[in-house]
Amino acid sequence: MASRDGSRVVWSSGIGRIRYCPTCHQPEDECRCAAQRATTEVRPGLPRNDGTVRIARDRKHRNGKVATLIVGLPNDTALLTDLAKTLKRLCGVGGTVKDGVIELQGDHVPVIQKKLTELGYRVKVAGG
Numbered sequence: 001m002a003s004r005d006g007s008r009v010v011w012s013s014g015i016g017r018i019r020y021c022p023t024c025h026q027p028e029d030e031c032r033c034a035a036q037r038a039t040t041e042v043r044p045g046l047p048r049n050d051g052t053v054r055i056a057r058d059r060k061h062r063n064g065k066v067a068t069l070i071v072g073l074p075n076d077t078a079l080l081t082d083l084a085k086t087l088k089r090l091c092g093v094g095g096t097v098k099d100g101v102i103e104l105q106g107d108h109v110p111v112i113q114k115k116l117t118e119l120g121y122r123v124k125v126a127g128g
Contacts, residue, residue, distance in 0.1 A: 050072070051072075051122060052123070052124050053071070053073055053121045053122065053123050054070075054071045054072050054124050054125075054126040055068065055070055055071075055109050055116075055123060055126065056071070056125070056126040056127045057107055057109060057127060065105070066106060067104065067105055067106070068104045068105075068107060068108050068109055068112060069101055069102070069103055069104075070087075070102040070103075070104070070116075071100075071101050073102070073121075080097045081097055083102065084096070084097050084104075086115075087102065087104060087108075087115065088104060090111065090112075091104060091106070091108040091111055091112070093108065109125055113125060
């Protein structure tokens with residue numbers, strides 16, 4: 001909502017928060033570079049589909065308890081639930097499948113890495 005004199009609305013209770021494009025500094029609804037960014041940008045938090053399975057340790061939102069996350073598997077619900085069941089049985093822990101990500105309780109990165117490599121997946125350990 002930039003006016004002709006170059007000023008812009010910083011805050012107004014009538015229209016709410018205005019989000020600006022970090023590249024062209026225009027409001028998002030008037031941004032000219034959004035279409036270009038949308039084709040090249042990878043949204044954070046979503047698994048990449050580059051053929052590599054990534055295994056990571058995570059303790060966010062778990063009260064300090066460690067979980068092992070497996071990301072990058074094909075988005076097939078039957079395959080994910082079957083693989084999660086196999087890995088849970090192998091490690092002797094609980095776990096779940098959420099949004100295409102297998103979550104296992106505890107730190108089991110080396111065991112899972114070995115098993116997925118045996119199953120023919122290309123595996124990388126993500127994080128520390």
